[in-house]
Amino acid sequence: MEEKPMGSEKKVMVVIDESEHTYSALMWLLENLKELLTKSSVTIFATQPFPNCGTAQIGLGHLYFPFATNQELINSILRQTQEISLALCEKAKSICARRGVKVEAFTEAGDPKEIICDAVHKHGTDLLVMANYPSNPFKRFFVETLSEYCMKNVKCPILLVEPKSVNNIE
Template identity: 45%
Template sequence: MAGETLGGTKTEKKVMVAIDESECSHYALEWLLKNLFESISAPSQLIIFNAQPLNNFGSIYAASLGSAPPELIQSTQEYQKKVSFALLERAKEICAKAGVTAETITEVGDPKEVICGAVEKYNINLLILGNHGRGVLKRAFVGSVSNYCVHNAKCPVLVVKKPM
């Protein structure tokens, strides 16, 4: 990755770790820093990405068609922003402890689609995700973000499974 050269100079690579509130995603970040630290060191860039899911907004939107006040929608959106900010701050602290500076980005939408979109938008060279370890039945109903990204992201995807 970072060791590749183009005309004798190291080329910058962009590595993105997608995090959510799960311990699995933070484990993936810690695993990256522990096991691939040299690969992401200068001149490479580490991006910590958080997708704010639409499902919180969708239920409020549906409720607002009835009698939900706009203040409820706004307060829920603000709460989601605070949660996202806290997740990104925690991730930045994990990186700082490892001596790595990371850029943080958050976007609103269906996580699997927003993550794959961010890969293209930010020209990501490697996407790293945590594996939630859901069973076959739950994956069938809820879906799997990591599975979707493995098949649809426009870059290599590393899925890190947290040991039991």
Template identity: 40%
Template sequence: MEEGKTKKKVMVAIDESECSHYALHWALDNLRETISDSQLFIFNAQPLPTYLSASTYGAPPADLITTVQENQKKVALALLEKAKEICANHGVEAETMKEVGDPKEAICDAVEKLKIELLILGSNGRGAIQRAFLGSVSNHCVHNAKCPVLVVRKPAWKN
């Protein structure tokens, strides 16, 4: 990289899914030059489980909420450490970040806050009907992130 030139910022969003880890590996294998010359962020957003929000049965006990949040934090940290290790094995240094909240919103907010120039996401391959009912993080980010978005889908022949 030339002196005086600022590094581009690239973010890979990961979760527990195989598709997000495939996207990370794909990016490291196929965008090696871009990524090695960039500041790489590995991002994880842990949604608050819906059963912990207040319902018609009342709010859940505070100790249950605390336990679930602590477990989510452990899962997120383990995911991020594994991703950081994968990056290091490819000779790439990465920064990790985690948030709690709706992944769609958290990813787009992080992109804007960090001034990310390329967002990389995995695609879980949901069909149109599933996306309509369940929503799609990648679809939301393609339409709302303030940077180019690369959605990586694992080919069916690699399953």
């Protein structure tokens, strides 16, 4: 990653979803890194995961599962997911606006692990802020978490915020 000149604007990206944990991370950032935010460009990013339905229509699967979801249903679910993600962005923008922080917000569809890493790269992000979800240690042994994946694949510092760090969410 190339170094930016001293005093240049830094880019901070906050990843949100429908969970309270991500809003806790946003609130923690707004309360604890005020000075950084005054000198930074802040971006809110909401992911739109693909639905897990409709895969039986691929190839011969449709012959064996004729009642599988159709394309209209999948498109409807994708539209609903996009609307939810846009609403999440608006909620985060309003929280930031009440604190005097101007932000941009956007959303993309896809596998959250991949699209977060791609967005960080495309936008030249200098700091990625994410919620660190509590997880079952047994599950973590077999499944890599989103934050672990991002730590391995993102070329900027990542700030992981524990859910307990903030007491109240607006």
